Amino acid sequence: xxxxxxxxxxxxxxxHHVVAVDDISFAVERGEIxxxxxxxxxxxxxxxxxxxxxxxxxGGVLRVLGLDPQTHARELRRRIGSQLQEAALxxxxxxxxxxxxxxxxxxxxxxxxxxxxxxxLSDKRKASFHGLSGGQRQRLFVAxxxxxxxxxxxxxxxxxxxxPAARRVAWDLVRQVRDMGTTVVLVTHFMEEAExxxxxxxxxxxxxxVAEGAPRRLVADHARYVxxxxxxxxxxxxxxxxxxxxxRVLRHGARVEVRGGGAVLAHVAAALVAHGIxxxxxxxxxxxxxxxxxxxxxxxxxx
Amino acid sequence: MPIVFKMTWIEFKLLSREPxxxxxxxxxxxxxxxxLGGIFGDQTMERGAYQGVxxxxxxxxxxxxxxxxxxxxxxxxxxxxxxxERGVLRRFRASGVSEAAxxxxxxxxxxxxxxxxxxxxxxxxxxxYGVQMAAAPAEVALAAVVSTFCFAGIGTLLASLAPTxxxxxxxxxxxxxxxxxxxxTSAPLDLLPSWMVSLGKALPLYHSVLAMVxxxxxxxxxxxxxxxxxxxxxxATLVSLRVFRWE
Numbered sequence: 148x149x150x151x152x153x154x155x156x157x158x159x160x161x162x163h164h165v166v167a168v169d170d171i172s173f174a175v176e177r178g179e180i181x182x183x184x185x186x187x188x189x190x191x192x193x194x195x196x197x198x199x200x201x202x203x204x205x206g207g208v209l210r211v212l213g214l215d216p217q218t219h220a221r222e223l224r225r226r227i228g229s230q231l232q233e234a235a236l237x238x239x240x241x242x243x244x245x246x247x248x249x250x251x252x253x254x255x256x257x258x259x260x261x262x263x264x265x266x267x268l269s270d271k272r273k274a275s276f277h278g279l280s281g282g283q284r285q286r287l288f289v290a291x292x293x294x295x296x297x298x299x300x301x302x303x304x305x306x307x308x309x310x311p312a313a314r315r316v317a318w319d320l321v322r323q324v325r326d327m328g329t330t331v332v333l334v335t336h337f338m339e340e341a342e343x344x345x346x347x348x349x350x351x352x353x354x355x356x357v358a359e360g361a362p363r364r365l366v367a368d369h370a371r372y373v374x375x376x377x378x379x380x381x382x383x384x385x386x387x388x389x390x391x392x393x394x395r396v397l398r399h400g401a402r403v404e405v406r407g408g409g410a411v412l413a414h415v416a417a418a419l420v421a422h423g424i425x426x427x428x429x430x431x432x433x434x435x436x437x438x439x440x441x442x443x444x445x446x447x448x449x450x
Numbered sequence: 451m452p453i454v455f456k457m458t459w460i461e462f463k464l465l466s467r468e469p470x471x472x473x474x475x476x477x478x479x480x481x482x483x484x485x486l487g488g489i490f491g492d493q494t495m496e497r498g499a500y501q502g503v504x505x506x507x508x509x510x511x512x513x514x515x516x517x518x519x520x521x522x523x524x525x526x527x528x529x530x531x532x533x534x535e536r537g538v539l540r541r542f543r544a545s546g547v548s549e550a551a552x553x554x555x556x557x558x559x560x561x562x563x564x565x566x567x568x569x570x571x572x573x574x575x576x577x578x579y580g581v582q583m584a585a586a587p588a589e590v591a592l593a594a595v596v597s598t599f600c601f602a603g604i605g606t607l608l609a610s611l612a613p614t615x616x617x618x619x620x621x622x623x624x625x626x627x628x629x630x631x632x633x634x635t636s637a638p639l640d641l642l643p644s645w646m647v648s649l650g651k652a653l654p655l656y657h658s659v660l661a662m663v664x665x666x667x668x669x670x671x672x673x674x675x676x677x678x679x680x681x682x683x684x685x686a687t688l689v690s691l692r693v694f695r696w697e
Contacts (some may be wrong), residue, residue: 199544224545229544234540234648236541
């Protein structure tokens with residue numbers, strides 16, 4: 148089956164000099180949750196807005212469900228769902244009115260009452276938009292993106308403004324949406340969200356894709372180091388750097404962090420025992436997407 | 451239900467929840483009408499093409515045109531451009547709402563508000579100032595509908611060209627105030643210096659006023675003026691469809 152989305156050499160320049168998206172290519176397969184991960188300003192939103200036909204690309208070839216988003220925007224928008232990062236509704240429109248209106252734009256979509264129920268908006272059905280909390284607005288916008296029963300849904304920073312519990316609920320719902328057959332494109336700067344939710348991610352930095360693959364694959368490929376952590380009062384630990392596999396030893400008071408590759412935990416443990424130190428809190432921290440991001444971009448994720 | 455009617459219905463509900471937005475469209479023209487009524491109460495036109503016509507028989511239909519102009523040149527562009535500023539239009543567009551549905555709903559809302567304004571002003575004139583009932587109500591209604599189309603087109607154009615809601619409001623207010631003074635909706639036309647009449651003729655309200663007054667006072671539909679009003683509306687609508695911006 149051909150990919151749902153193909154992006155080839157997409158380029159977008161703002162003004163004359165600000166290159167927001169710099170020659171990127173990727174494909175999204177049917178039925179997957181594909182993540183675009185990166186800091187603010189990395190070009191993620193610009194990318195998905197071009198893909199949805201909301202912005203005109205300056206270069207490259209885009210296909211979504213076989214359609215060119217530049218020339219078939221309206222036809223395409225009926226088959227996709229969009230949760231935009233910056234959007235609003237009229238202040239005095241009620242939750243149910245918005246869902247009713249947006250479901251009417253595309254006949255044959257879901258029953259808006261079910262979507263309202265799923266996203267926990269039923270007890271707010273008569274509330275005005277301006278009376279909703281940030282999290283409620285966010286859930287309403289996701290519900291509006293799904294109410295037309297889209298084949299592909301674009302979620303741009305969907306969990307911003309949600310508390311941790313609501314975020315987990317949202318992740319479960321997105322998995323359900325995918326399980327029902329909808330392809331999901333997720334834009335996020337939350338490492339945890341990308342790691343837990345996405346089947347594949349593309350890491351973006353300064354308008355380029357610097358890595359692409361399944362989160363676990365990326366961690367295995369790009370973060371080869373593990374960190375051994377323990378506490379000790381021992382003064383001199385210079386001998387630790389001699390242990391096989393050890394790259395670097397960092398010390399913050401009693402806390403010691405040893406970074407190294409492969410079997411470093413076993414070697415560190417052996418060396419500690421040999422020097423009569425048996426810390427009860429000896430443990431290993433496996434690399435996360437955060438380490439991958441740091442390794443790839445040379446900077447931490449900016450919130 | 452086609453989406454344009456659904457949007458129109460929601461816009462009416464929104465208006466009813468925030469009725470204060472209608473105040474300027476109605477209250478100000480009514481206030482001016484009352485003031486003019488105090489000045490010209492039972493006088494008749496002494497000169498010009500409308501010699502012998504009672505002043506208030508002129509003012510009432512012309513103020514219906516004035517209300518329609520304020521809906522089109524002030525309320526509509528402020529509404530549309532604040533939707534754009536806040537990201538409401540972005541949201542509509544991303545869900546596949548067409549320009550035609552959006553602008554069509556704005557036109558229908560304008561027609562509804564114009565109807566309420568027309569009835570209010572007519573009742574005020576007839577009850578308080580003893581103005582004669584429109585001689586040809588259907589022809590007056592036709593002129594009102596064409597005028598609404600014209601000013602809604604101008605309002606959409608203003609909303610498309612103005613960078614912000616504030617800019618749209620300033621431009622709309624300025625246009626409306628100028629028209630108020632040069633279109634026979636304040637001082638009678640025969641008292642105006644010729645340059646002001648020329649300015650009036652260059653703007654749509656002047657023509658809309660004549661198109662409203664003539665069938666009201668029994669002179670029948672003024673097809674020339676109606677055609678001018680329709681023409682201005684058509685041009686404004688076509689241009690605004692080309693330059694309309696969602697964000």
